[in-house]
Amino acid sequence: MKISIICFNDFTDLDVFLPWDLLNRVRLVGGIADWEVKILGTETSHVSMAGLIIPMHGMIEEANSSDAVLFGSGKGVQQLFQDPSYLSRFKLSVDKQLIGSMCSGALLLGAMGFLTGKQATTYPTAADQLASFGVEVVNESFVNNGNISTAAGCLAGQDLSSWVIKTLIGSEMTNRVLETVQPVGKGLNIF
Template identity: 30%
Template sequence: MTGSIQIGIVVFPDMTQLDATGPLQVFSAVPGVTVHLLWKDLTPVPTDSVMVITPTTTFADAPQLDVVCVPGGYGTDDLVNDREVVAFLQRQADGARYVTSVCTGALVLGAAGLLRGYRAATHWTAMDVLDIFGATPTPQRVVIDRNRVTGGGVTAGIDFALALVAEIFDRPAAEAVQLRLEYDPRPPFTAGSPDTAPADVVERYLQRIAPHKARRREAVERAAARLAEDATA
């Protein structure tokens, strides 16, 4: 693929910064790629950590993107019902080569009607609501279904970005970035998945986030109802 590749990552309040900064580090290491950090305005947005991210481009000023990407985080509960965000994604998706997400960013794509009929990944705690948007929840680190590319939770964003670089360019280009980043993960524990983590760890975590899961489901169901209404309007 020749010419400059325009990649836009949506940033928003209460996002999980690694969902965005992991892919950002990968994309920024590829020659010929321009990355935009997109939001409604250029006001710095707080993340779910101490880091604050400053957008580089507004929705109104964004070029037509080759890749549009939505990261995740608790802030997606608000984004799924944010008409300005949804409308921006719908406009960009019409001309984008790839429509993508990391973690619960998949729910925002779903709220824009962009995952109906597609297999998609998301954070394991959100798998139970992804199908409300007509997607097929697929518990993999990276899912590529036609031009929809979705990553699982948080750290899967690096895997997602490397897989996407291989799709856009080729495998050697992605491998060169992986080598540059020395991305050779060897975690000290095997607790990174509900399938491998100790059962008591999983249970305690689910108890802790139960109120948030209830809030997320309510937000997703409201977004799905709005999407259905818009389709019949």
């Protein structure tokens, strides 16, 4: 299975790295060899809002054949969700793929029409922009609509990642992955 995390300049570090880490734990704790997670962008590397330069594993067009596609967030979204040439590079199918976003990344899903007429969540500063796409913005950390999910607040990356793992593999694997990151002495908080 192929999972793509979409990245760009001025991305929010935790919104990319938390899902990256959790989703890669499927191979580590589950030994699932055909599980591949890639960070994709429009350049060979992108710079985070905190100034970290990270290499990409490929170009965003690879997401079109992925089983799950997750969009990061950050200041860089503001330019991209209004850029038809950027958006046209995605040929995603809600019938065949899981499609999700972190925080302001929901603006990209809104601009592509995936959230019209649905409930979704985003970072509070992007709520009015998201509503302009005909979206009912709700004050929740995670909202699921079948094969589409939105998460808001960096730590909600756990919920978004859990959704991908649970949907593609199952609850047992989700629990195994989450057990590896829970604070010592705390019980699991499974979504």
